[in-house]
């Protein structure tokens with residue numbers, strides 16, 4: 411498996427300094443370098459993350475002279491919006507362009523008095539799970555902390571939800587790291603971005619309202635529990651190594667037994683009351699039999715881990731190799747888990763009409779895809795799943 415740890419290219423000299431995505435300490439260092447007092451960090455932080463202000467001229471608690479310096483040297487940016495699409499069910503999807511031209515997708519899934527923003531952590535994904543559209547995208551790069559936080563802020567702009575509401579009734583009440591990419595392979599940027607989102611003087615997102623979803627990259631699971639303590643969802647998808655391996659290459663390196671141990675450890679650190687969500691995609695004829703459900707029950711009954719299931723009927727995408735099971739067989743599968751005492755809702759797909767549902771995100775045009783693939787191969791990170799078509 412390829413693990414790519416590169417971040418966005420550095421800004422050219424003379425370019426404005428992007429303040430979004432800096433930690434408090436980094437922001438202080440910038441202010442000091444501009445001749446300001448460190449204690450101004452708190453005020454500026456408030457403007458950027460509580461008020462959502464992007465125009466320095468309007469940051470009226472700062473001196474006029476300081477505002478002018480900031481305007482001359484810095485910027486409070488947002489990713490550029492390439493497209494915004496609204497599904498008939500209220501789901502909204504943005505295609506954002508990052509400063510280097512790469513594009514990622516972000517989705518907002520509304521409920522009655524709240525809603526979750528599904529954020530991407532990488533451009534593409536190296537994990538190449540066979541059922542996932544993102545995994546078919548050629549080149550992968552990590553998103554920076556600024557780009558991760560920026561998706562949330564741009565989504566919030568879109569709902570006009572600034573300043574940060576004081577109660578929990580918000581359009582953007584929850585964050586799920588379930589967009590494009592494997593968050594635990596972009597660990598440092600994800601941690602930095604989540605610390606910014608959780609900062610009580612800014613966006614103030616509670617750790618109980620953030621969920622990180624991983625395909626099971628074990629080496630960073632423990633650290634994540636310690637550093638962030640946010641909710642964990644694991645893309646489990648099969649009750650045996652044999653089946654899991656056939657749909658998720660990561661299982662070859664990190665098999666089910668090790669994954670279960672890592673989940674147990676995560677729960678011990680993050681808190682026993684915090685259930686881990688077991689995501690289970692239902693693929694017709696692959697992992698959706700009643701025996702598969704019974705095997706899952708056996709596995710988790712014996713594990714001592716507090717879990718709830720989230721059953722996701724496969725969301726098809728153009729050229730996908732699987733089929734969605736019939737509603738009845740999804741229900742029968744869910745019943746086996748429910749009868750054994752597990753919460754096992756079947757997730758209603760949201761935003762299918764705009765390809766915003768789980769696993770349907772994939773940003774690049776074919777042309778971009780091929781040029782990225784060439785770059786990937788040139789960098790010596792080609793693999794069997796990403797082969798350049800002939801005559802390309």
Ligand code: SAH
Pocket residue numbers: 535541542543587588589590591592593623624625643644645689691722723724725726727768769770
């Ligand atoms: N890389 C992380 C998070 C992003 S994927 C992970 O894999 O957990 C978010 C969820 O969508 C995962 O549970 C993933 O398995 C699921 N998913 C991927 N492709 C899907 C598809 N075609 N239909 C339904 N769910 C899918």
Ligand code: SF4
Pocket residue numbers: 535536537538539542543544545589590591592624625645769
């Ligand atoms: Fe990557 Fe998650 Fe898709 Fe697998 S399911 S390819 S880990 S984004």
